[in-house]
Amino acid sequence: MIISICDDSPVARRVIKDMVLLYKERRKIPDLEVLEYDSPIPLEEDLKKIESDIYLLDIFFPDGNGIELAKKIRLRYRYNPIVFITGSGEYMMRAFRVYALRYLLKPVHMHELFETLDYVFAKVWRQEPKYFPIRTLDGTQNLRYSSIMYVEREGQAFLVTTGSGRVIHSVTLRKSFASRLKELLADERFVQTHVSFVVNIDAVEVYHNNCMVMQDGREIPISRKFQASLKAKFGYDNE
DSSP states (O other), rough: OOOEOOOHHHHHHHHHHHHHHHHHHHTTTTTTTEEESSSSSHHHHHHHHHHHHEEEEEEEETTHHHHHHHHHHHOOOOSEEEEEEOOOOOTTTHHHTTOOEEESSSSOOOHHHHHHHHHHHHHHHHHOOOEEEEEEETTEEEEEEEEEEEEEETEEEEEEETTTOOEEEEEOOOOOOOHTTTTHHTTTTTEEETTHHHHHHGEEEEEEEEEHHHHHHHSSEHHHHHHHHHHHHHHOOOO
């Protein structure tokens, strides 16, 4: 689960982020990640490689406008919740034209933000109660399936790359890569493209004959062994 905060005020970002991290702690959500942006420009650039589950946006920026940013988010991610947290109510009607979930006025109260996040998380948990456990040197981490972009074998261990770009290293495997990923592959979103790679189809930007280009730009190889089954399952055309 990724929450992106976009506000040009360092103080406002800090306040909102602290509330989100407190929410994470109180609700015991292990895979919640927070991304911070001080301008619409870098967030817009990241849209093509990082999908956030929730966007918390200000409206007024020296170099942009939160409503216009929301329109660009909607072009790529139609249903992801957008919450405006801003200092004026004058854009409220325009905000709901881009299907904002909430319009909160600063200073935002913790109970308002918690209530909004509760609504979003309840919806997500109903749709996807699945977690993938990863044993690391720091203990076991449970990643929500939707947060996983791809898994890569590295020697006798594996690396998991999340939608935010975070890379998680597992401890040494006691079983084969395929066996360890069997549970993940049972979910229709995940496919094996190579003896060393499993990808989340929802995070694929482009299919080529011998690789898949992921949202972060990484080219994941497709070996001959898996080409026919992938083409049959997903009906993509070879280039």
